[in-house]
Amino acid sequence: MYYFITVVKHQSFSQAAKVLHISQPSLSNAIKTLEQEMNAPLIERTTRKLQLTDLGQQFYEQATKLLTQFDRMEKEIKELARGENLDIRLGMIESANYWFAQIMLDYQKHYPNNQLTLIDTLYNQTVRQALLSLNVHAVITNQHIVDKEIKSELLYNEPYVVLMRKDHPFVERQTITLADFIDDALIIGMPEFQTSAQILKAFQEEGVIPHIQYKIERFEMIKVLVEEGLGITILPKHYVAQHLSEGLVTRSIQSEYLNRDVYLCTMKDRTFPKSVLKLFELIKAAHTEKA
Known part of the structure; x- marks a missing residue:
């Protein structure tokens, strides 16, 4: 089945043979044997x-599902057998970094032998694929993934805030509207990211055209540019609530469109060891207490 799937994926016997590290005649004979078994x-x-063929297409779809299930079973059994000494991999939006650091401290007390690997996840498809391919155990994301194989649990809702220098004219205002951004240089994330897309949509909904001066990939770099006086920005409140330098301040934005939900996403039918479930428990408990 694995040989057959590899041939179909690469659309070539010769290329599949290279990937599989076998000779092309051996691969061809294996497929012929498979066809004889299928008659x-x-x-x-x-x-x-x-x-x-029509039968070949059906076989490809079923074989892909079977091998995916086998890979998942193998990973799950090995993790359950180890219990600890696991490398727990989480997809993480950048704005969750600060509050998750406390979760890591708490978790270490329970399972000091487990490792935590945090991976950036920015796009909807990246989140889904990372979960389905078992590259991560879970994802913390601001994207509500609607998928029959994925469970999305709401962790919290947070507003966006304006981040600026202390000497900016907006500092005197307690609340700022999107219309105020028409003449001020706005620093924003990349438009293809969910956070930036939501901010741009909010401007569109209110009929305001902002003066976008810079598009930056990382929130941390955006903060640096704001501190240098190159403009102001809009960021999630959780991200700027802590570790803010003395030269920067935040203000609320008066807009019904600028708040977002953050989710914990996992595979619905994946079996997790107790040590992984404990991490999920700590994540959800932290935000239940705040709520």
């Missing part, structure tokens, strides 16, 4: 382009 052809041999 029917799986690949059309009358066309230049590799093409599946």
Whole structure:
């Protein structure tokens, strides 16, 4: 099945043989043996382009599911057998870094032998694929993933705030509207990111065209530019609530469109060891207490 799937994915016997580190004749013989077991052809041999028969297409879809389930079972059993000494991998939005550091301290007290690996997850498809491919145990994201195989649990809702220098004219105001951004240089994240897309949509909904001066990938760099006096920015409140330098301040924004939900996303049917479930418990408990 694995050989067959590899041939289909690469659309070539020769390329698949290289990937599998076997000779092309050996691969061809393996596929022929498979077809003999099925008592029917799986690949059309009358066309230049590799093409599946109807049965071959059905076999490919079912085999892919079976091998995915087998890989998942193998990972789960190995993790359950170890219990500890695990490398727990989490996808993480940048704005969650500060509050999650406290979770890590608490978790270490319970399972000091486990490692935590944090990975940036920025795009909707990246989040989904990371979960489905078992590259991560869970993802903390501001994207509400609607998928029959993924569970999204709401952790918290947070507003966006304006970040500026202490000498900025907006400091005298307790509340700022989006219309105030027309003439001021705005520093924003990359438009393809969920956070930036939501901010831009808020301006659109209120009929305001902001003066965008810089588009920056990382929140940390945005803070540096604000501190240098190159403009002001809009960021999630959790991100700027802590470790703010003395030269920067935040103010509320008066807009019904500028708040967001943050979720903990996991695979619905994945079996986790107790040590992983404990981490999820700490994450959810932290925000239940705040609520």
